[in-house]
Amino acid sequence: MIVGILGxxxxxxxxxxxxxxxxxxxxxFEPAEEAPVDGLAERIRAExxxxxxxxxxxxxxxxxxxxxxxxxxxxxxxxxxxxxHLYPPLAALEVSQDRALEKAFFEREGIxxxxxxxxxxxxxxxxxxxxxGLPAMLKTRRFGYDGKGQALLxxxxxxxxxxxxxxxxxxxLEQFVPFDREFxxxxxxxxxxxxxxxxxxxxxxxxGILRRSLAPAPGVPQEFxxxxxxxxxxxxxxLDYTGVLAVEFFMxxxxxxxxxxxxxxxxxxxxxIEGAATxxxxxxxxxVLGLPLGSTATNSYVAMLNLIGAVPNLDAAYAxxxxxxxxxxxxxxxxxxxxxxxxxxxxxxQLDARLATLAAAGIEVE
Ligand SMILES: Nc1ncnc2c1ncn2[C@@H]1O[C@H](COP(=O)(O)OP(=O)(O)O)[C@@H](O)[C@H]1O
Ligand SMILES: [Mg+2]
Numbered sequence: 001m002i003v004g005i006l007g008x009x010x011x012x013x014x015x016x017x018x019x020x021x022x023x024x025x026x027x028x029f030e031p032a033e034e035a036p037v038d039g040l041a042e043r044i045r046a047e048x049x050x051x052x053x054x055x056x057x058x059x060x061x062x063x064x065x066x067x068x069x070x071x072x073x074x075x076x077x078x079x080x081x082x083x084x085h086l087y088p089p090l091a092a093l094e095v096s097q098d099r100a101l102e103k104a105f106f107e108r109e110g111i112x113x114x115x116x117x118x119x120x121x122x123x124x125x126x127x128x129x130x131x132x133g134l135p136a137m138l139k140t141r142r143f144g145y146d147g148k149g150q151a152l153l154x155x156x157x158x159x160x161x162x163x164x165x166x167x168x169x170x171x172x173l174e175q176f177v178p179f180d181r182e183f184x185x186x187x188x189x190x191x192x193x194x195x196x197x198x199x200x201x202x203x204x205x206x207x208g209i210l211r212r213s214l215a216p217a218p219g220v221p222q223e224f225x226x227x228x229x230x231x232x233x234x235x236x237x238x239l240d241y242t243g244v245l246a247v248e249f250f251m252x253x254x255x256x257x258x259x260x261x262x263x264x265x266x267x268x269x270x271x272x273i274e275g276a277a278t279x280x281x282x283x284x285x286x287x288v289l290g291l292p293l294g295s296t297a298t299n300s301y302v303a304m305l306n307l308i309g310a311v312p313n314l315d316a317a318y319a320x321x322x323x324x325x326x327x328x329x330x331x332x333x334x335x336x337x338x339x340x341x342x343x344x345x346x347x348x349x350q351l352d353a354r355l356a357t358l359a360a361a362g363i364e365v366e
Contacts, residue, residue, distance in 0.1 A: 002027050003285065004061040004083065006076070007068030008035035008043055010328040010337065011265050014273070015067060016040050018281035024289075029057045036328040048075040058082040065243060065288045067264055069096055070143055087191075087242040087288040092263045095239070099141050099172045099260070106258045109238050111231045113258045114250070116174040122163045128173040129159055135176035138162045140169050146335065147208010152176065177257060179250035183217045184268040185225070186246045187232040188283040188293055195236055196283065196296045198276060200225045201268045203248070204366050209335060212366050213268045213304040215275060218348065220251060227256040235261065244269070244284040267306070267337070274324050274342050275302035300344045301351040305358070305365055307339040316361030317341050320354055 001024055005012050008030030016026045016037060026041035029048075037043055046053030054075055058064065063085040066076070073094060080086040095101045100118040107113065117128040118141070129136060134156070140149035151162035153173075163171075182205065187197045202217035203210055217225070232247050239245075246266030248259040269280035278286075278294025286293055310332050317323050320343065327339035341363070345351040355365045 002061055004064040006066035006071045008037040010036045011067035012037045014281045018279055019285050048072045054078055063288050069263055088263045092239040092241055096261050096263045099139055109234055111258050114175040114177050116172050118172050120170050125163055132175055137174045137176055138171050140166050140171050177250045177252050179252045181219050181251040183220045184246050184248045185228045185232045186266055186269040186280055187236055188244045188287050189236040189241045190287045190293055191242045191290050194293055196293045197229050198296045203268050210267050211306055213271055215271050215302045224251050224256040231258055243287045244280050270340050271302040271304040271342055274344050275300050301348050303343045303351055305341045306337055308337055309334050311338055312363050316358055
């Protein structure tokens with residue numbers, strides 16, 4: 001069985017690595033010259049508007065999925081007409097490609113989130129600033145990731161600069177949330193409606209980029225996790241979803257506020273490779289293939305550290321027991337995710353001790 005995957009980044013790489021033990025083969029579609037999936041599977045290198053290449057990609061595939069949510073919707077629609085199964089569904093992709101649609105979806109479904117307004121011009125932005133108050137975050141509706149396409153407005157004088165900085169494109173203005181913590185809940189749903197959720201993951205971002213995840217989330221009280229789990233379950237059902245979905249939350253005062261969703265495997269779920277009974281990657285494949293979902297349980301305390309911009313000396317990580325390296329084979333560049341380290345321990349204290357050892361050896365742990 002060959003699984004077709006749009007996007008050939010590290011998420012695609014980890015999907016393939018999870019699929020080989022299940023006897024699967026993969027075909028990727030990725031326009032970049034270099035891709036983390038190279039050497040691992042067949043790849044079609046073409047642009048997403050090259051329909052001849054898309055047809056070649058689709059030829060003989062039973063299922064197509066994606067590891068990247070900014071795939072042009074027309075390309076996905078084209079493929080959906082040519083393969084028996086395309087998951088997650090087009091509607092989920094459409095909603096999560098556009099922050100205004102995504103936030104409106106949460107609102108409509110009764111899932112709490114930061115107050116927001118869609119703005120299409122500087123005049124609309126000024127009016128939204130007056131209504132929502134400051135500080136506020138301006139975010140492009142489309143193509144944002146790792147904190148790109150965002151500007152923080154502290155005072156009204158920042159309005160014009162922020163609008164220009166983001167290129168004068170359609171945006172959402174959103175209340176700045178002075179959150180206590182950030183966490184995510186990753187869920188998976190099969191085509192038969194079966195759902196499994198991973199324990200909540202606590203995340204630290206810097207400059208908009210995920211640095212560290214801890215699971216199960218040490219600082220997230222049960223009631224916040226319960227609210228988030230209900231929101232993820234509801235989202236999976238409302239979108240008639242198949243595959244893995246991640247939702248990011250802010251823990252602010254007594255509220256868990258939905259920030260955004262990703263219709264794919266997610267960086268905050270990388271810990272599941274070693275830390276959960278079934279990884280998010282394997283469960284995504286199981287879901288899109290209509291196989292029974294695997295257990296999402298964990299019996300460990302796990303930290304996932306992203307390696308960003310440059311790979312530090314990893315001797316200390318190689319030396320620690322039950323510490324796992326994942327390098328994606330990417331060329332180093334500022335702000336780029338090059339790999340991650342997963343530390344798995346039987347107790348929270350041991351996890352803290354191992355992180356202290358890594359920190360002392362010059363590996364960033366938060
Ligand atoms: N409204 C907000 N209030 C406070 N911090 C925010 C807000 N929106 C985003 N952030 C911070 O920026 C990070 C990245 O923003 P996010 O909306 O998740 O975009 P993306 O991950 O797609 O770049 C968040 O994880 C959070 O740390
Ligand atoms: Mg995010």
